Amino acid sequence: MRLLLTSDTHLPTRATSLPDVLMAAVDEADAVIHAGDWIDEPTLDLLESRSIRLIGVYGNNDGPGLRRRLPEVAYAELEGVRFAVVHETGAAAGRERRCAAQFPDVDVLVFGHSHIPWDTTAGRLRLLNPGSPTDRRRQPFCTFMTLTVADGKVYDVTLHRLPPRR
Template sequence: MRLLLMSDTHLPKRAKRLPEPLLAELPRADVVFHAGDWVDAATLDLLESRSRRLVAVHGNNDGPELRARLPEVAYAELDGLRFGVVHETGPAQGREARCAARFPDLDVLVFGHSHIPWDTTAPTGLRLLNPGSPTDRRRQPHCTYLTAHLTGGTLTEVTLHRLPQR
């Protein structure tokens, strides 16, 4: 099973559209995760229409229309692994322990907000993944997103993709 993870698209404030390399990944993905801060409903409509399965949440920059359509926290069980998606997890310091305590029944937590790619594992075994942002790199050298494979209940080939500068 192929997974595509993104967050913090901030359209059309930070970019006019999603980058072509990211759009090209959509038909290859069995499940698409978006960890909030869409800003516009058109991006949600696009991902809903082009994704086989979308697991998504709203973020702190999303208005009433997106908040009405998306939860604050989303859950999915895929091939025996329990996934959660949330926008904010708080400061980097103590993140693993804080998220493990908040989400004790998860195997993988996808989050956003910081625009900083993140891939760590808490002592409890919870894997924390932040794909960064495909449209707003902020202080990062590149805009980014993640792909991963899920095989036999194991998450493999977690790959951070750097997008070309615009």
């Protein structure tokens, strides 16, 4: 099963649309995970319409409409891999320890907020932050992630760097 991970799309404040490369990857994915800070409901509508399966949460910048439609934390089991999705995990220092304690029955925690790509482990918990496809902040590139899950394992985690916007 092919998964696409994204977060912090911040439309229309940071960009007017999602990058074509990201949308092509959405079309190829079996499931899309969005870790919050959508900002507008049309982005949620777009990803719902283009995704085979969409798993998403709201972020700190998301208003009442998105908060009515999305949970703060989402859980899903995909091909035997247990996922949790949340927007914020707190400070980078101690993140792995805190998240392993907070999500003891999860294999992969997908999070956002910082716009900083992240791929670490805490025991058997893997923590993934795909960065942002529209707002790189202090990062050199806008990014998103893809991975494959099968038979209870995670394979081929790839951070995709997006070309600069014109």
